[in-house]
Amino acid sequence: MALDTRKGVWKSGKGKGRHTPKGRQLDDAAWDEVKALLGNAPRRRDLLIEHLHKIQDSYGCLSAAHIRALAEEMRMSMAEIYEVATFYAHFDVVKEGEVAPPALTIRVCDSLSCELAGAQQLKAALEDGLDAAEVRVLRAPCMGRCDTAPVLEIGHNHIDNATVDKVHAAISADDTHVHIPDYQALREYSSGGGYEALTRLRESGDWREVQQTILDSGLRGLGGAGFPSGTKWGFVRANEGPRYLAVNGDEGEPGTFKDRFYLEREPHAFLEGMLIAAWAVDAETCFIYMRDEYPAVLEILRCEIKALEDAGHVDKGYIELRRGAGAYICGEESAMIESIEGKRGEPRHRPPFVAQVGLFGRPTLVHNVETLHWVSKIVRNGPELLNSVEKNGRKGLRSYSVSGRVNNPGVHLLPAGSTILDVIDAAGGMLEGHALKAYQPGGPSSGILPAHMGDIPLDFDTLQPHGSFIGSAAVVVLSNQDSARDAALNMLRFFEDESCGQCTPCRVGCEKAVKLMQAEKWDQTLLEELSVAMVDTSICGLGQAAPNPIRLTMKHFPDEI
Numbered sequence: 001m002a003l004d005t006r007k008g009v010w011k012s013g014k015g016k017g018r019h020t021p022k023g024r025q026l027d028d029a030a031w032d033e034v035k036a037l038l039g040n041a042p043r044r045r046d047l048l049i050e051h052l053h054k055i056q057d058s059y060g061c062l063s064a065a066h067i068r069a070l071a072e073e074m075r076m077s078m079a080e081i082y083e084v085a086t087f088y089a090h091f092d093v094v095k096e097g098e099v100a101p102p103a104l105t106i107r108v109c110d111s112l113s114c115e116l117a118g119a120q121q122l123k124a125a126l127e128d129g130l131d132a133a134e135v136r137v138l139r140a141p142c143m144g145r146c147d148t149a150p151v152l153e154i155g156h157n158h159i160d161n162a163t164v165d166k167v168h169a170a171i172s173a174d175d176t177h178v179h180i181p182d183y184q185a186l187r188e189y190s191s192g193g194g195y196e197a198l199t200r201l202r203e204s205g206d207w208r209e210v211q212q213t214i215l216d217s218g219l220r221g222l223g224g225a226g227f228p229s230g231t232k233w234g235f236v237r238a239n240e241g242p243r244y245l246a247v248n249g250d251e252g253e254p255g256t257f258k259d260r261f262y263l264e265r266e267p268h269a270f271l272e273g274m275l276i277a278a279w280a281v282d283a284e285t286c287f288i289y290m291r292d293e294y295p296a297v298l299e300i301l302r303c304e305i306k307a308l309e310d311a312g313h314v315d316k317g318y319i320e321l322r323r324g325a326g327a328y329i330c331g332e333e334s335a336m337i338e339s340i341e342g343k344r345g346e347p348r349h350r351p352p353f354v355a356q357v358g359l360f361g362r363p364t365l366v367h368n369v370e371t372l373h374w375v376s377k378i379v380r381n382g383p384e385l386l387n388s389v390e391k392n393g394r395k396g397l398r399s400y401s402v403s404g405r406v407n408n409p410g411v412h413l414l415p416a417g418s419t420i421l422d423v424i425d426a427a428g429g430m431l432e433g434h435a436l437k438a439y440q441p442g443g444p445s446s447g448i449l450p451a452h453m454g455d456i457p458l459d460f461d462t463l464q465p466h467g468s469f470i471g472s473a474a475v476v477v478l479s480n481q482d483s484a485r486d487a488a489l490n491m492l493r494f495f496e497d498e499s500c501g502q503c504t505p506c507r508v509g510c511e512k513a514v515k516l517m518q519a520e521k522w523d524q525t526l527l528e529e530l531s532v533a534m535v536d537t538s539i540c541g542l543g544q545a546a547p548n549p550i551r552l553t554m555k556h557f558p559d560e561i
Contacts, residue, residue, distance in 0.1 A: 506543025
């Protein structure tokens with residue numbers, strides 16, 4: 001075929017090409033701002049959430065320009081950064097053309113204890129009385145301050161027993177920053193024999209002997225799972241290194257505040273316990289994952305970790321403090337590990353277990369804060385510290401976080417076999433005019449039990465026959481002036497909000513349950529079918545435990561539904 005030489009058929013593309021890459025363009029000013037914020041910090045993938053916090057703290061949101069600049073700095077795609085940032089409640093992602101949130105944010109806790117204390121009315125009053133263009137008022141899940149309900153956070157300042165007047169006073173005084181409580185610093189802790197046990201073990205200790213001491217004490221995981229603490233050490237040591245230790249400080253179960261209680265008073269009891277456990281498994285690095293709702297604890301730990309480094313107890317960088325970003329699911333150990341790695345906090349399928357394949361694919365020992373608090377005390381004082389205490393056939397001590405309709409809410413250290421009546425007595429009894437109607441023994445996951453079941457020891461293994469469990473010992477006391485039905489709905493709304501969305505049974509099941517529970521009369525057959533599906537097929541404990549409030553309310557409070 002002859003070449004077509006007609007004019008106008010073939011046209012030159014000269015000058016028609018793109019002058020920039022596809023997608024959002026890099027803004028030089030935003031890039032300079034991000035580089036200044038990150039400074040000399042490594043641009044490692046696992047530090048993504050830490051870097052997002054720096055931008056959020058400085059500019060009050062995550063703009064598209066800053067996300068694009070961070071992607072350039074970290075050699076990541078914007079999509080990857082966006083999917084991580086939008087997973088966490090404390091990051092405000094602002095797209096092009098959208099208005100940034102107001103400079104000041106008030107988060108009002110609406111979990112059960114705060115709702116009993118009038119949180120919904122407080123939130124409504126704040127929304128009516130404040131300029132929405134200047135102050136943003138949001139609902140928020142439990143802040144771990146249930147003993148001073150209702151609670152809100154204005155900036156990073158927590159207002160206990162909050163009122164509208166207290167909020168206006170804080171705004172007028174520009175009091176939006178964290179308040180650090182008095183606590184036992186390194187010098188005081190060391191003067192009382194602190195870190196002597198760690199030093200002795202590092203010099204000539206046998207980790208198996210320490211492991212046996214922990215086993216003899218009967219110490220079990222106090223984050224809620226109750227697994228024998230010393231046994232974990234052997235599992236991790238059985239795998240070839242390098243190994244890591246990860247501390248689960250994401251105390252997000254509503255009603256729980258014992259970890260905060262101990263960390264705000266004697267942080268080094270925890271830190272020494274952590275270093276003993278790290279020595280026992282020969283951990284290369286310790287990672288402390290602390291929830292963002294505890295700004296005072298985060299500041300205390302930053303200060304005291306530096307003090308440990310300066311004193312030569314640990315090498316610089318041996319302890320890495322990681323800050324959560326508002327995701328209850330990160331209290332699940334594998335979701336926490338995903339978050340430490342800078343990812344969305346979605347639980348992993350198991351096996352393999354984290355003792356084999358944990359942080360960065362390496363064997364990882366995971367412990368709760370309070371568990372490590374007791375490790376240091378047991379190593380110093382012997383296993384008798386726990387195993388010599390006995391009540392109702394149970395051995396040991398439990399830190400009960402008590403809130404609700406009692407006179408003296410707070411953390412009460414009692415024998416592990418204590419009943420709800422013992423706990424209420426330790427908390428100063430019921431409020432005047434209130435009589436015990438029901439109680440939550442271990443957070444929303446444990447459901448609600450009626451007053452006539454007040455003789456059951458609140459400990460591991462004692463509540464399972466009744467469809468409940470002790471979990472983190474988050475006890476909320478309900479009275480004859482409260483509705484078990486409303487309490488159960490509050491719990492399911494929490495699960496609906498906090499489901500990570502990875503698996504359909506939990507994501508859709510929690511949403512469906514809330515809709516069914518809002519009906520004037522519950523469809524008990526359908527709710528039970530839904531509960532079975534969630535328990536049998538959800539990936540992690542959130543979806544598996546979420547039906548407990550439903551089932552126990554139908555069983556013990558049928559007249560309300």
